[in-house]
Amino acid sequence: MKLASQSQLSSWLPSIHPQIWIFAIGRFLSEVGTGCTLFYAPIFFVNQVGLSAISVGVALGSASISGVVGRIVGGSLADSEHWGRRRTLLLATAILAIGSLVLAATSNFTILVIGSLINGLGIGFYWPPAEAVVADASQIENRRETFAIARLADNLGLAIGIMLAGFLIAIIGSYRWLFVIDAISFLMFFGVIYVGISETEQQQIKESEKTELFASWMAVLRDGRFLVYIAVNIFFTIYISQIHSTLPLYFKNFVIKSTTEGFAQTTISVLFAWHLVFAIICQLPVTSILKSCSHTLALTVSAIFWAIGFGLIWISGNAPSHHLVWVILALAVFAVAIVSYTPSAASLVTKLAPENQRGVYFSINALCWAVGSFIGHPLGGWALDQPQIITSSYWLCFILSVAIAVAILQYLSRILAE
Numbered sequence: 001m002k003l004a005s006q007s008q009l010s011s012w013l014p015s016i017h018p019q020i021w022i023f024a025i026g027r028f029l030s031e032v033g034t035g036c037t038l039f040y041a042p043i044f045f046v047n048q049v050g051l052s053a054i055s056v057g058v059a060l061g062s063a064s065i066s067g068v069v070g071r072i073v074g075g076s077l078a079d080s081e082h083w084g085r086r087r088t089l090l091l092a093t094a095i096l097a098i099g100s101l102v103l104a105a106t107s108n109f110t111i112l113v114i115g116s117l118i119n120g121l122g123i124g125f126y127w128p129p130a131e132a133v134v135a136d137a138s139q140i141e142n143r144r145e146t147f148a149i150a151r152l153a154d155n156l157g158l159a160i161g162i163m164l165a166g167f168l169i170a171i172i173g174s175y176r177w178l179f180v181i182d183a184i185s186f187l188m189f190f191g192v193i194y195v196g197i198s199e200t201e202q203q204q205i206k207e208s209e210k211t212e213l214f215a216s217w218m219a220v221l222r223d224g225r226f227l228v229y230i231a232v233n234i235f236f237t238i239y240i241s242q243i244h245s246t247l248p249l250y251f252k253n254f255v256i257k258s259t260t261e262g263f264a265q266t267t268i269s270v271l272f273a274w275h276l277v278f279a280i281i282c283q284l285p286v287t288s289i290l291k292s293c294s295h296t297l298a299l300t301v302s303a304i305f306w307a308i309g310f311g312l313i314w315i316s317g318n319a320p321s322h323h324l325v326w327v328i329l330a331l332a333v334f335a336v337a338i339v340s341y342t343p344s345a346a347s348l349v350t351k352l353a354p355e356n357q358r359g360v361y362f363s364i365n366a367l368c369w370a371v372g373s374f375i376g377h378p379l380g381g382w383a384l385d386q387p388q389i390i391t392s393s394y395w396l397c398f399i400l401s402v403a404i405a406v407a408i409l410q411y412l413s414r415i416l417a418e
Contacts (some may be wrong), residue, residue, distance in 0.1 A: 017137035019197060020146055024153035026192030027130075030093070031154045033100070033185025035161020036168070036178040039248045039272045041103070043265075044175035046249060051109055053249060057381020059112040060245055063120025064374030070124015071370060075363020078129035079216065079356065084199045085129040085136070090190060092129070095122035097186040104179035120370070122186075127366035132358045133197070135350040143350060147343040148287040152280060155339075159276035166269030216360050226352050226361065228412045230368060232299070235405040236341055237372025238379075239306050239398065243334060246380030247313070248272070250391075251327065253384070267324075271331060279335035286339045295351070296413035298344035300406055305337035307402040314395040 045056045074092065077083040099119030106112045130150075138146035165178050220226065251268050290298040312330035316323050345365075353361035383394040 015139065015142055016146055016149065020134060020137050020149060022192065022196040023130075023133060024149055026189045026196070027150060028153040028157040029192065030096075030185045030189035031157025032161040032164065033182035035158035035276075036165040037100070037103070037182050038158065038244055039162060039268070040165055040169070040175060040178060042245050042249045043252050043268075044178075045106065045112060047252070048175060049106060049108070049112070051112070052381075053253075053384045054378070054381040055109055056112070057245065057378040059109060059116050061374050061377035062113050063116040063123065064370040064377075065120065066117040067120035067124040067370035067373070068367060070121040070126075071128060071363045071366045072124075074125035075128035075359045075361075075366070076216075077125075078132050078359030078363070080359075085133045085359070086193065086197050086199050088125055088129040089133070089193050089197065092122050092125035093186045093190040093193065095125060097183045097190070098122075100179045100183035100186065104176045104183070124366065124370065127369065128359050128363040131346055131349070131362040131365070134346070135353075135358050135362070136355075138350070143347045144287050144291055144343040145284070147346040148283050148339075151339065151342045152283045155276050155279045155283065159273050159280060162269055162273045162276065166266055166273075169265060169269075216357050220357065220360050220364055223352065225412070225415055226349075226364075228408065228415065229348060229352070230364060232405050232408040232412065233345060233365065233368040234371050234375075235401060235408075236299075236302070236306075236345070237369045238376040239310075239372075240338065240369075241373050241376030242380055242398070243275075245377045246384065249380075249384055250313075250317075271327060274328065275331035275335050278332050279339050282336055283339045286336060287343050290340060290344065294413065294416075295344050295348040296409050296416065298340055299348075300409045302337050302340035302344070303402050303405045303409065305333050305340060307399045309333040309337055310395045310398040310402075314392065314399075317392050317395075 042053075042056050042060070045051050045059070046053055051059075070092075074088055077088040077091075078085050095118060099115055099122055102111065102115035102118055106115055134147055134150050135143075164181075168177065168181075169175065248268055251271065252265070290301065293301070309330050312326050312333060316326035316330060349361055349365045350358065380394075383391050386394075
């Protein structure tokens with residue numbers, strides 16, 4: 001298939017709701033701060049604070065506990081006529097700013113857990129209304145592209161944040177200021193939402209369309225098609241958690257080049273910047289290519305790319321030479337896997353969810369990320385604390401898990417009749 005031409009892009013870009021562009025600016029600003037900490041947090045807490053890899057994995061994974069509460073409450077508030085998407089987003093960004101400041105002050109395991117719990121709560125409040133805002137402002141014919149623009153803003157911000165972090169660490173040598181920058185970025189996002197985001201039209205629900213909170217949640221839990229999607233979505237979120245927490249420490253502390261050390265800090269910064277830049281380059285073309293595919297086929301393509309990427313990571317730790325080349329290829333493949341996954345997954349949730357229950361549906365969808373982090377972070381920390389042979393085999397196990405994910409997707413395709 002050919003990449004989207006200029007005329008194809010212009011055919012749907014003007015139809016994107018103006019509020020999406022404003023929201024994308026806010027997401028970009030917040031992700032610059034997140035990029036400063038996302039890949040450096042485990043390195044900081046292990047190598048400078050002095051915690052073990054498993055304890056850091058457990059602490060970061062604890063964010064999933066508060067994240068579950070945040071996602072449940074956040075989804076309900078997003079659908080509420082009294083709160084709605086906008087107010088829930090304002091609450092989320094305020095909590096995230098506080099959490100980043102606590103993490104900046106981390107000196108022991110207890111403070112790290114407290115900061116992670118606050119951060120997890122904020123993330124939980126954020127994702128259901130954030131996805132619902134994009135869904136509300138999109139049309140069926142451009143839904144995947146609309147979600148792709150939001151993800152593009154995220155990835156662009158992360159890429160700039162990673163490069164900024166590498167620059168700042170080289171100058172000031174302190175990781176703590178990165179978390180302060182993260183807090184400032186969330187306050188800027190708060191300002192963008194306060195000034196530029198209004199409640200979406202779909203949130204102005206007619207009296208006859210209102211659904212009681214308990215009944216709304218029970219209706220979602222009885223949606224068999226959605227539950228099958230949730231089962232496979234957990235696989236994807238576990239995979240993504242490995243990029244955020246396990247891989248940076250793996251690159252830093254394990255022998256993946258011809259010396260007795262892992263990659264240098266500046267090399268890791270460039271590697272993950274490359275990963276995100278490649279995702280930015282691929283986001284719209286891949287979305288355009290997969291637009292004609294069913295949601296389940298697009299997710300299957302993503303799963304295959306995840307398997308290839310994990311295989312390349314395994315090679316990077318076991319090949320006799322050219323370790324950096326294998327890592328570069330792996331991160332490029334992971335970028336394609338992610339940009340294949342995110343717009344299609346969010347678009348599928350929007351398709352399955354009634355308009356007046358999108359907050360709750362996206363709440364449960366966001367719970368997958370909490371579950372993925374809760375499993376993925378400690379699992380990765382455990383693997384990195386094991387002998388080299390176990391750590392190396394860890395990546396092969398993920399390749400096998402992709403076969404299970406693909407099988408579930410084939411079943412979902414049949415029941416959706418896609």
